[in-house]
Amino acid sequence: MKAAVLPGPGQPIETRDDVELAPPGPGEARVKVVASGVCHSDLSVQNGTIPLPTPIVLGHEGAGVVEEVGEGVSTVKPGDHVVLSFVPACGECFMCSKGQPYLCEKSAAQAAGGLLDGTTRLTSDGAPLHQMACLGTYGPYAIVPEISMVKIPDDVPLDVAALIGCGVLTGVGAALNTADISPGDSVAVIGCGGVGLNVIQGARIAGATTIIAVDRFDSKLEMAREFGATHTVKVEDGVDPVGATMAVNEGRGVDVAFEVIGLGPTIEQAINTARAGGQVVLVGVPRLDVMVNLNAAFTWLYLAKSIKGCWYGSSDVYSDVPKLLDLWKKGELKLEELISKEVTIDDVNQAFDDMQAGTVARSVIRHQH
Ligand SMILES: [Zn+2]
Ligand SMILES: [Zn+2]
DSSP, X not given: XXXXXXXXXXXXXXXXXXXXXXXXXXXXXXXXXXXXXXXXXXXXXXXXXXXXXXXXXXXXXXXXXXXXXXXXXXSOOTTOEEEEOSSOOOSSSHHHHTTOGGGOGGGGGGGGTSSTTSOOSEEETTEEEEEXXXXXXXXXXXXXEGGGEEEEOTTSOHHHHHHIIIIIHHHHHIIIIISOOOTTOEEEEEOOSHHHHXXXXXXXXXXXXXXXXXXXXXXXXXXXXXXXXXXXXXXXTTOOHHHHHHHTTXXXXXXXXXXXSOOHHHHHHHHHHEEEEEEEEEOSOOOXXXXXXXXXXXXXXXXXXXXXXXXXXXXXXXXXXXXXXXXXXXXXXXXXXXXXXXXXXXXXXXXXXXXXXXXXXXXXXXXXX
């Protein structure tokens, strides 16, 4: 089959047509990937922010149709439509039993760039080809673990469903699960890309009435308003983003500040933007060497701020995917509006450029089969 492959760190994505797929092993399934979002974390693998072995088929935000199941698979069958979860959740390990399936112990295997047993089901020119997040949705077919799939109704368009797999679960989950937002609250969202827009709509759904979008790009601030931002702060020379954000609430700061970029300075900004007694939710993916520099006495003691980590929107995919689809059906959650462009696997490098230029919420790959 033809798939988009990252040959090595820092290199452009190339389309290879010699990619072979092994049959699904026990506890695995072959999925025809119908659509895949192009997420910033894919770019983060290319630029080394997220270190993964290469060559690799990127893509961790997808949806498709189950075609074949391996031995012992009982929760899905051929023909089922599924959203792919970029964190497998077994439901049985210590973390899953603590109600934190986004930290499922089985997901640690992903760092090796294969499936749960550490090996990959893909080869190119006879050599192993890794799969991002036990998935690899930049290929038209993928062998994935049973515990990485969430069955959805057949009437949900699969390009819309694909986006739920990462950006929507992460962003909306950060607002609905990780943060504790009360009706009437004020929030700030620093970074308004695909995930940031979802934090904004999650905050709106949670009842926040002041939603301040902070970004460098006018194009993203405009999208932020469509998703529910009530105020915008454009970061540019001569603007102090913390002061400008705090000014919206008479200098007090916001009830909840979200950081959705992953840079040391913007993490510190988010912490400084939260009011005394407020919450800070860290959603952005930093490089592994990013450290933050905070005054311990003021941050935690005198100003009593809570800083919450957020991985995968603190989601339980098995209950949150149906919940998000419900919100979408009621018209409260925007999904179609997130798709700025439909592309093919030959366009991934352009989609990365568009993402960095801030001109798209999401590019979505429509696979040809
Ligand atoms: Zn993602
Ligand atoms: Zn688990």
